[in-house]
Amino acid sequence: MNNMLMSLALMFLIGFCISGIFKKLHIPSLLGLIITGIILGPEALNLLDPKILNISSELREIALIVILFRAGLSLDLSDMKKIGRPAIMLCFVPATFEIVGAIVLGPVCLGLSRVDSAIVGAMLGAASPAIIVPKMLWLMEEGYGVDKHIPQLIMAGASADDIYAIVMFTAFIGMSKGEGISAWTIVSIPLSIVTGLGVGIVFGIVMAQLFKLIHLRDTVKILLLFGISFLFVGCETFISKYVPFSGLLAVMALGGTILNRRASVAKRLSAKIAKIWVGAELLLFIMLGSAVEIKALLSAGIGSVLLILGALVFRSIGVIVSLLGSGLSLQEIFYCDVAYFPKATVQAAVGAILMDVTVKKWLTRTKNPRELSSRNPGLVPPPEERGAG
Numbered sequence: 001m002n003n004m005l006m007s008l009a010l011m012f013l014i015g016f017c018i019s020g021i022f023k024k025l026h027i028p029s030l031l032g033l034i035i036t037g038i039i040l041g042p043e044a045l046n047l048l049d050p051k052i053l054n055i056s057s058e059l060r061e062i063a064l065i066v067i068l069f070r071a072g073l074s075l076d077l078s079d080m081k082k083i084g085r086p087a088i089m090l091c092f093v094p095a096t097f098e099i100v101g102a103i104v105l106g107p108v109c110l111g112l113s114r115v116d117s118a119i120v121g122a123m124l125g126a127a128s129p130a131i132i133v134p135k136m137l138w139l140m141e142e143g144y145g146v147d148k149h150i151p152q153l154i155m156a157g158a159s160a161d162d163i164y165a166i167v168m169f170t171a172f173i174g175m176s177k178g179e180g181i182s183a184w185t186i187v188s189i190p191l192s193i194v195t196g197l198g199v200g201i202v203f204g205i206v207m208a209q210l211f212k213l214i215h216l217r218d219t220v221k222i223l224l225l226f227g228i229s230f231l232f233v234g235c236e237t238f239i240s241k242y243v244p245f246s247g248l249l250a251v252m253a254l255g256g257t258i259l260n261r262r263a264s265v266a267k268r269l270s271a272k273i274a275k276i277w278v279g280a281e282l283l284l285f286i287m288l289g290s291a292v293e294i295k296a297l298l299s300a301g302i303g304s305v306l307l308i309l310g311a312l313v314f315r316s317i318g319v320i321v322s323l324l325g326s327g328l329s330l331q332e333i334f335y336c337d338v339a340y341f342p343k344a345t346v347q348a349a350v351g352a353i354l355m356d357v358t359v360k361k362w363l364t365r366t367k368n369p370r371e372l373s374s375r376n377p378g379l380v381p382p383p384e385e386r387g388a389g
Contacts, residue, residue, distance in 0.1 A: 003049040010040055010047055015282045030131065030285050037289020048290055056287040064130050064228050064285035065275055068248055071133045071155050072200075072255020074140060075272040083153050086326040088158030092164045092189075094318035094340055095125035099168065101314025102307065109303040109310070119172040124311050125163035126346035127158040129248075132276065132283055150332060154339050157322075162346055163196075163246050164189055188244035195239075196249030203228055204257020205252075211265055218268050222276075225269070228254060288344055312341060370377060 016037045022032035040047045052059075099121035106117025134149035145151055171185045207228070211221060229251045238245035261265035319337045328336070 007049040033285035033332040035290035037286040041290030063280040072252035097318030098125040101311040105310040109307040122169035128342040128344040131342035193243035196246030200250035200253025208261035274316035304373035
């Protein structure tokens with residue numbers, strides 16, 4: 001029996017059933033998918049093949065690329081010009097407020113140092129495009145908020161917000177190691193945005209011209225564009241050694257340029273990708289659920305909950321500040337505020353980095369790993385203490 005095929009069968013069958021039940025109960029179906037992942041994952045029934053768990057980060061990244069490319073196909077540049085200042089401010093102001101909130105609350109709630117609090121704040125500061133973007137696309141399809149470009153505003157801001165938070169996270173990790181924050185770290189934030197957009201636009205122009213000169217089936221066009229999108233993200237680490245670069249922003253810019261140059265093609269491709277997203281969404285959130293560690297959550301304590309909630313209050317203030325003078329009503333500003341709350345994909349990716357750094361730091365203070373894990377029950381013990389599993 002092929003365990004990987006059995007795992008995929010369980011993910012699709014149980015995932016669709018539970019998400020369908022949640023929809024009937026008017027509960028977000030994403031929650032049903034995450035619960036499915038928890039049930040099937042190592043923390044509960046342990047029915048997923050280790051081979052799938054080993055590539056879960058890659059599967060989540062593919063799903064994220066799919067939805068961001070579709071977002072690009074729906075982001076009209078003329079709309080972004082009309083939004084102006086609020087869109088730019090949403091790229092970094094809410095995350096900055098959340099980082100400040102964590103710096104203020106970290107020492108109080110968890111007894112953290114200011115630097116460690118800043119690291120936690122930067123990790124929390126990234127919004128989740130995998131959750132936000134699909135919902136904003138749905139709002140656009142239904143016609144909600146499009147007259148004031150609210151879905152476009154939130155989509156664009158959330159995507160750039162991630163880059164800012166990740167760069168700051170890396171900078172604070174460097175500070176915790178005694179490296180400090182250099183001027184290059186600050187410059188790398190706008191530079192990664194510019195290079196990401198620039199590369200995506202150039203490739204978009206080339207592909208739009210190619211589609212004009214050569215007749216290709218829409219399925220072939222999607223495969224070509226996905227290939228380029230995977231290339232952007234796959235080469236990001238290598239390119240970033242020489243110049244700051246955001247592969248995910250390049251993916252969005254590629255889609256946006258196709259829309260700008262070949263609107264009719266973009267609409268057809270977007271409709272096809274919406275069908276692909278049905279399966280990609282299921283994989284993304286079930287795999288995310290399978291990564292949840294129930295024991296770590298239970299041992300986190302009230303201090304962790306208070307820190308997260310308090311940081312979200314600071315973030316909420318940052319969103320309000322960003323939207324002042326935007327012409328939105330109080331109800332619309334409140335909606336944007338809540339829409340900026342979701343966290344998931346970025347935290348799952350950088351959380352492992354923070355765990356690794358923390359364990360190494362504390363291991364330098366004790367020669368007994370068991371003592372480390374007993375003093376800090378929320379931490380995963382070092383590999384040699386965890387066994388083969």
